[in-house]
């Protein structure tokens with residue numbers, strides 16, 4: 001093997017390899033040929049070898065974002081955007097301008113508001129003052145609640161007589177009229193009444209997001225909820241079209257959103273192998289088990305919430321909502337496992353995490369242990385026994401570090417669950433100590449940027465990027481090396497690709513990034529500012545930062 005000529009050589013830098021730090025590496029036919037000193041590696045230079053002088057820059061394995069919503073991120077880019085932390089007056093002014101700008105038949109769609117910044121849980125009447133005729137529907141920062149005006153409710157046929165859908169709530173005023181706030185499936189029901197983006201729009205939204213991710217060094221990602229924005233068929237068609245045009249460079253796994261009565265999704269699951277192409281795999285399923293542990297109390301918790309939801313005292317307001325009953329869940333997860341499909345769960349509350357683990361255990365007991373790495377997503381709260389159980393049944397815990405900086409949504413979580421429960425928020429330290437496989441995802445566009453360096457920094461600091469006096473679950477912090485492994489080798493294992501990617505060593509595929517600073521040696525509060533100069537997938541340079549010296 002060492003007699004081969006290199007196609008590409010990166011030298012005179014700092015290469016984080018399995019064998020320790022090295023200066024250089026060479027690549028041939030998409031795989032890493034050699035890792036070593038600059039002299040050793042340059043000896044493999046041939047007439048057609050491309051040579052890049054790293055000038056001290058750092059080479060790391062490509063990063064994995066195992067929970068991202070790229071289609072929605074791209075669509076949202078063009079919608080009504082409310083900056084994080086906007087107060088009620090600022091928000092209404094943005095909506096007023098958006099309502100003036102829309103064409104006939106269009107809706108004002110966008111977000112993201114949060115009750116904390118608005119200073120109240122808002123109502124439809126507030127939106128009616130600035131948009132009396134145009135339907136308006138705005139998501140909150142979690143994406144699990146929406147705020148609509150009267151025109152949107154009327155267009156969707158939602159009245160005082162409308163019954164709450166299973167797993168969701170139309171909040172109501174004192175006289176039983178919908179207040180304009182929708183939780184969980186009620187929010188999706190209303191969203192379904194709005195016009196949906198068509199295939200060309202979905203394709204260009206996805207293409208924009210793919211570029212964004214390459215620029216941050218993301219060489220592999222999981223589409224976390226196919227169908228969420230425009231329906232499973234359109235979204236799968238968009239992925240397939242881009243893959244066939246060679247426009248998907250990353251390794252992508254698509255998780256098709258499963259809902260009990262969504263026949264379109266079931267058909268797309270059946271057709272999945274017609275769409276897989278190149279680096280696009282379509283063997284993932286997404287199951288939403290609960291919501292978020294904020295003011296709406298939609299995450300399913302083992303213990304009651306610490307505060308109350310205004311004008312409600314039912315079981316759902318005290319313990320949250322489990323969206324799929326355990327019997328059904330065990331049955332479908334066992335079935336998907338037997339079909340060879342990898343299941344990703346949305347499970348924020350500890351009761352939802354428990355239900356997810358129960359279903360994985362049920363699948364193992366019926367089907368035996370196989371290579372499928374079912375993963376429990378978000379894991380905002382996980383009970384101690386369930387962390388140990390996840391490790392013992394081979395369930396992956398997927399966390400969302402970009403979400404946990406001190407921010408309005410986190411203040412909201414802290415207020416909802418109380419001071420004791422919040423101490424163990426996102427218990428990553430406990431997960432690693434228990435030997436569970438931990439991976440991470442951005443949940444973009446729930447967060448404003450897909451930048452993984454924000455996630456890596458906050459796994460370590462538990463503070464805002466750049467540092468803050470407040471911390472969030474500081475006992476659960478991990479080291480820089482652990483954080484980077486979560487984004488590289490752990491993720492490769494999760495994706496069943498640990499024999500090919502996730503580490504830098506001879507014989508593995510060359511999915512690599514070149515960055516401007518060493519995250520192991522800079523102060524942890526600077527990690528978020530790491531810039532990617534090159535992104536390389538299977539030896540091909542797929543992204544070059546403007547102005548980076550390439551030769």
Ligand SMILES: [Zn+2]
Nearest residue numbers: 067069224443
């Ligand atoms: Zn998500």
